[in-house]
Amino acid sequence: MSLENAQSGDFCQIWRTSGSGHSVIVVDLIKKDNNITGIKYYSSNGTVNPTLKKTGPGENTEYFSDSGGKMLRNNTYFARLNK
Numbered sequence: 001m002s003l004e005n006a007q008s009g010d011f012c013q014i015w016r017t018s019g020s021g022h023s024v025i026v027v028d029l030i031k032k033d034n035n036i037t038g039i040k041y042y043s044s045n046g047t048v049n050p051t052l053k054k055t056g057p058g059e060n061t062e063y064f065s066d067s068g069g070k071m072l073r074n075n076t077y078f079a080r081l082n083k
Helices: none
Strands: 011-015 021-032 035-049 054-063 077-079
Touching: 011 035, 021 054
Parallel strands: none
Antiparallel strands: 011 021, 011 077, 021 035, 035 054
16 A cells, blocks of 8 residues: 555554664654655554653654655555455
8 A cells, every 4th residue: 555545543664764664553644735744653662651751652753764754755564454
């Protein structure tokens, strides 16, 4: 499935310029001037909950390398379960 067809709830495999990768669940596509520049996602990797002041699963946002971030646009993959 293409980036343009990705939706909230889709599974996503990202790869970064550093060589690291991660599997996440799409929350939203980040757009600027009608171009997709990044992905807001839910992840099992630790994030800091500002209310509880604890680290655990949560949301994060990353941007594609052509938009100032580290994700590789051509190496980001999506999948959706059948309804």
